[in-house]
Structure formats: structure tokens, C-alpha cells
Amino acid sequence: MSKLLQDVVGELTKLPGVGRRTALRLAMHILRMERESVSDMTRSIDRFRTEIRRCAVCNDLSDEEICPICSDPERDRTTICVVEQVADVLSIENTHQYRGLYHVLGGVISPMQGIAPSDLTIDLLCERLRGGEVREVILAISTSVEGETTLFYLMNRLRQFEGLKITSIARGIGFGDELEYVDELTITHALLNRREIE
Amino acid sequence: MSKLLQDVVGELTKLPGVGRRTALRLAMHILRMERESVSDMTRSIDRFRTEIRRCAVCNDLSDEEICPICSDPERDRTTICVVEQVADVLSIENTHQYRGLYHVLGGVISPMQGIAPSDLTIDLLCERLRGGEVREVILAISTSVEGETTLFYLMNRLRQFEGLKITSIARGIGFGDELEYVDELTITHALLNRREIE
Numbered sequence: 001m002s003k004l005l006q007d008v009v010g011e012l013t014k015l016p017g018v019g020r021r022t023a024l025r026l027a028m029h030i031l032r033m034e035r036e037s038v039s040d041m042t043r044s045i046d047r048f049r050t051e052i053r054r055c056a057v058c059n060d061l062s063d064e065e066i067c068p069i070c071s072d073p074e075r076d077r078t079t080i081c082v083v084e085q086v087a088d089v090l091s092i093e094n095t096h097q098y099r100g101l102y103h104v105l106g107g108v109i110s111p112m113q114g115i116a117p118s119d120l121t122i123d124l125l126c127e128r129l130r131g132g133e134v135r136e137v138i139l140a141i142s143t144s145v146e147g148e149t150t151l152f153y154l155m156n157r158l159r160q161f162e163g164l165k166i167t168s169i170a171r172g173i174g175f176g177d178e179l180e181y182v183d184e185l186t187i188t189h190a191l192l193n194r195r196e197i198e
Numbered sequence: 199m200s201k202l203l204q205d206v207v208g209e210l211t212k213l214p215g216v217g218r219r220t221a222l223r224l225a226m227h228i229l230r231m232e233r234e235s236v237s238d239m240t241r242s243i244d245r246f247r248t249e250i251r252r253c254a255v256c257n258d259l260s261d262e263e264i265c266p267i268c269s270d271p272e273r274d275r276t277t278i279c280v281v282e283q284v285a286d287v288l289s290i291e292n293t294h295q296y297r298g299l300y301h302v303l304g305g306v307i308s309p310m311q312g313i314a315p316s317d318l319t320i321d322l323l324c325e326r327l328r329g330g331e332v333r334e335v336i337l338a339i340s341t342s343v344e345g346e347t348t349l350f351y352l353m354n355r356l357r358q359f360e361g362l363k364i365t366s367i368a369r370g371i372g373f374g375d376e377l378e379y380v381d382e383l384t385i386t387h388a389l390l391n392r393r394e395i396e
Contacts, residue, residue: 001260002250002266004259005246005250005259010242016223016227020270024284025285028284031259035248037212038247039244041209043240044208045228045236045239046236047206048229049229049236052202052203062200063201067200068200085226086203087270093199132323166293183265194220
């Protein structure tokens with residue numbers, strides 16, 4: 001087997017979900033791509049890895065010291081939506097329904113994986129709240145066991161800020177979900193939190 | 199969204215089977231990798247794309263003018279196994295059962311996809327056979343409609359070489375396959391080509 005092919009297959013298996021077979025398929029695809037297109041791709045990967053940073057305010061990924069959302073004067077500075085990770089910010093931004101700020105925790109508390117509260121950006125969040133400008137914190141944390149632990153921990157920490165409204169995103173049956181396939185905990189939650197139809 | 203992140207996500211979606219969501223997941227993984235590990239990966243992709251070539255004899259991928267298999271004096275030069283693509287060579291090599299040479303066609307004849315016999319390395323194969331050293335050609339082509347067309351075309355072209363044995367890999371029920379789920383054509387083939395148990 002060609003050394004160059006062997007190398008590239010070995011390197012590509014560093015990516016998550018890429019085994020030897022997939023790596024080989026990717027390599028054959030790369031071979032069919034224009035040379036310039038390939039070098040554009042590798043250059044953008046290198047630049048991303050070396051130049052990207054964390055926003056000093058919200059911990060989201062950013063090209064600058066402060067990310068575009070935190071520095072946007074149009075955003076509502078009285079509301080912070082707390083999420084686990086960068087991808088969650090993008091999911092919420094895609095709805096175009098939220099005009100407040102974000103705070104990226106960088107994960108959830110997980111004793112199993114050795115992630116303690118101090119590994120998350122909770123202190124940074126508290127610092128932001130000390131300014132007194134923020135009136136509501138929306139906790140948009142996933143409903144896993146670790147997520148619930150994190151939620152509980154955050155609630156305790158945030159209680160020190162008097163007058164601060166703490167909310168959590170609604171749990172329920174998603175649009176398009178068939179009741180038959182929804183888990184019992186979600187159905188129970190959805191029933192308990194039922195709303196009168198106006 | 200950060201421009202650097204946007205760029206890398208856009209570039210990664212050039213890869214087959216990678217949508218925006220997967221690209222984002224890959225980007226976040228790249229962020230957790232060591233910088234040096236990332237640059238090793240991108241460098242190996244670039245080198246692979248710019249330096250890899252086709253073996254002048256068998257058309258397999260190669261670092262040199264002639265690939266390691268074709269230049270290996272230990273290989274049996276009287277047998278050539280004809281395969282569609284590079285990955286097939288690796289699959290056969292992994293069995294450690296074949297000691298002959300290979301010939302990579304570079305695809306199969308497909309009028310639907312506009313692939314004519316002249317797009318494949320059939321002329322190169324005929325040239326190799328003109329030397330007179332080769333005594334057997336094994337056709338290891340897939341059993342798709344295009345594969346069968348290619349097989350038929352190759353048989354016709356190879357008949358000109360007197361005394362050349364032309365064989366095809368055996369079709370049958372694979373090890374571990376359950377008869378219940380095997381298609382009828384394969385079962386028919388396996389029945390017709392049944393062997394006496396010695």
C-alpha cells in the first residue's frame with residue numbers, strides 16, 4: 001500500500017466516526033477533488049484550529065476578543081440564555097426568535113467523566129450577573145442526568161442574585177413527534193404542564 | 199457565528215456524507231485535538247493530494263513511478279487480478295492469500311454515468327498481456343449490471359491472447375450469510391455451482 005495513502009488514512013481516522021473504510025473512501029474523494037479545493041479545505045482547518053478563540057464574555061467561539069453577539073448593540077442585554085455548547089447557540093440562533101445574549105458553559109457536570117463545576121464557565125456567568133443589568137437567565141440545558149445535575153447546581157448558585165428571574169426552556173412533545181414513540185418521562189411532563197386552549 | 203467556524207464548516211461539507219451538523223461536530227472535535235495533531239492531519243491530506251500518482255504498470259495508487267506490488271520481485275508475475283478500484287486491491291491484500299499482480303481498471307463501464315471502455319485502463323492491461331509472461335487473468339469485478347457489462351467486454355477483448363486462462367472469482371453464499379436473506383440470483387448461482395464434499 002502506498003505510504004502517502006497509508007498516512008492519510010491513518011490521519012483521517014483521528015476524526016470521530018471515521019474508521020479505516022470511511023477514511024479510505026474520504027481519501028478517494030479527496031483525490032477526485034481539485035487540488036485548490038483541497039488546499040482551501042486544509043488551510044481553513046489549520047486557521048480554525050490556530051486562530052479561533054473563546055469570547056471573553058460568553059465563552060462562545062469567536063474570531064475576536066468579544067464575539068459578534070456580545071458586541072451587537074441591538075441584542076437585549078437583560079437576558080442571558082445558558083447553554084452547554086457552541087452548537088446549541090447555533091440551534092437557537094437559527095430559530096431567529098431570541099434576541100438576548102448567551103452563555104456557553106462548555107459542558108455539563110459529570111462526575112463519571114471527571115467534569116466538575118469548576119471546569120465549566122459558571123464563575124464567569126456569576127461575574128456577568130454581578131453587573132446587575134441582567135434580569136432573566138434562561139437555562140437551556142439538556143434533560144440528561146448530567147444536565148439535570150447541572151441545572152440543580154446552577155439554580156443554587158444563581159439564587160444569590162436577588163430579583164433575578166431564573167427560567168428553564170419548556171419540556172414537552174416536539175412538533176412532528178408521534179406520541180407512540182415518545183418516552184414516558186416526556187409524556188408525564190407534557191401532561192403535568194398541559195395548557196388550556198384559548 | 200464566527201467567520202472561522204463558518205469557513206471550516208463550509209469546507210468540511212465538501213466531504214462525502216458530511217452535512218452541516220456533522221461538519222460542526224467535526225470542527226468541535228478538531229478544536230479539542232492538539233494543534234500539532236491537526237497540522238499533521240492537514241499536511242498529510244495536502245501531500246496525498248499533490249504527490250500521489252498512478253502506477254504506470256497497474257494503475258494502483260503509488261508514491262513512485264512503479265507501485266510496491268509491481269516492483270516486488272517476490273510476486274508471481276504470471277497472474278494478474280483485475281479489479282475496479284484501489285480499495286479492492288487492499289481488500290484482497292488483506293486476505294494474504296494472493297501473491298500475483300493487480301490491474302486497477304478505475305471503474306466499470308456505465309453508459310448511464312458516461313463511462314466508456316476507453317475511460318478505463320483496458321488498453322494498458324492488453325499491453326501488459328502482450329509481453330506473453332502472464333498466464334492467468336482473474337476478473338474480480340462486482341456483480342452489478344455495470345460489472346457484468348464490463349466482465350463481458352473484457353472477456354471479448356482478452357480472447358485475442360492465445361493460451362491465456364481467464365477466470366472469474368467464485369460467486370456463492372458468503373461466510374456468515376443466512377440463506378433466508380440471500381438474494382435469489384446468488385442462491386441460484388450457488389446451487390448450479392455446487393461442489394461435491396470430499
